[in-house]
Amino acid sequence: MNRKSAPSDPLTRHAVQTLSSTGGRMTTQRRLILAALAASPNHPTAEELYHQVLPKNPALNLSTVYRTLRWLEQEGLINSRHFEGEPHQDRFDPVADEKADHHHFRCRACNRIIEFDAPLLEQVKQIFTRQQGGQVESAALILYGLCADCAAAGSDPTPGH
Amino acid sequence: MNRKSAPSDPLTRHAVQTLSSTGGRMTTQRRLILAALAASPNHPTAEELYHQVLPKNPALNLSTVYRTLRWLEQEGLINSRHFEGEPHQDRFDPVADEKADHHHFRCRACNRIIEFDAPLLEQVKQIFTRQQGGQVESAALILYGLCADCAAAGSDPTPGH
DNA sequence: CCTTATCTGCAAATCATTTGCAATAAGACG
């Protein structure tokens, strides 16, 4: 009941930093979208974020969400990803600065996305460079399959038909 | 001047097989699109294929290209891919049955796509399964960077400013 | 050849995302 600013998440704090250096402004919409992004383990789409924030700001517009996401992507604070089997929509993923570039597993049954590290990819990159020359700057790996839960559920349905 | 059917590529041959088992028909359009796909090392978009085939069949319609691509994808004869930094368009990639699932490097300068094998990914999958359970069915890896040519060109521009 | 179900061309629809523009509101300064 005293402090004005709630202890903001790292993503929002990062965003505030870039604002001050570029003459940008921290608006209500941006604050809400940033908070929603930081709180989502789900790699949400623009539409999903929109509906998450809407209750807290019924005037919010979808294009504001898109503009905010594009801004954050340009600032390097989030990444956009596309997963197979979905329509042509993007999902957004805060860049956790500590954790180096991570990769994704997507369950084709429950659509859950699991993040993981793949140190071996460094070797894959090196091998590629050795064979082809040039230089590799980044790698995007997505595994598809069944997560532990769905694999268990699938192999264990009530048997007698 | 004697044989009617030119020696068709493996992709087209595969397509013909699935046709006979499903009551489908081999049309002029499909033949041309298949040939164009088989001849493209470029992972073309629907639009690119369309323009490649157009000279040989000026009546061809873009939606036919899309329908053919969707059909081939459902039959498992091609894959659709999305690369970062492009609009929301798909690129298509014949499934070379011999060569197991291959991966892609994309040059951010000339946009060239280079295919490569990454046997190490098998280990990545195993490690993931060991840690998380479930089962991995496929993996899509894309490396981004500069190809050998562009890296050389970039590091060697006429020096004096 | 004739039949008929599959395909195609065309035009309009859809879906995700972007953009122009006038109105709104940060936040700097007095």
Next chain:
DNA sequence: CGTCTTATTGCAAATGATTTGCAGATAAGG
């Protein structure tokens, strides 16, 4: 604390890739 400047928003219309409904065309089997 009010004023001013301009970044940002809401709204509606535009865009770009892809899909779909439908009537006419055409493979392929008899």
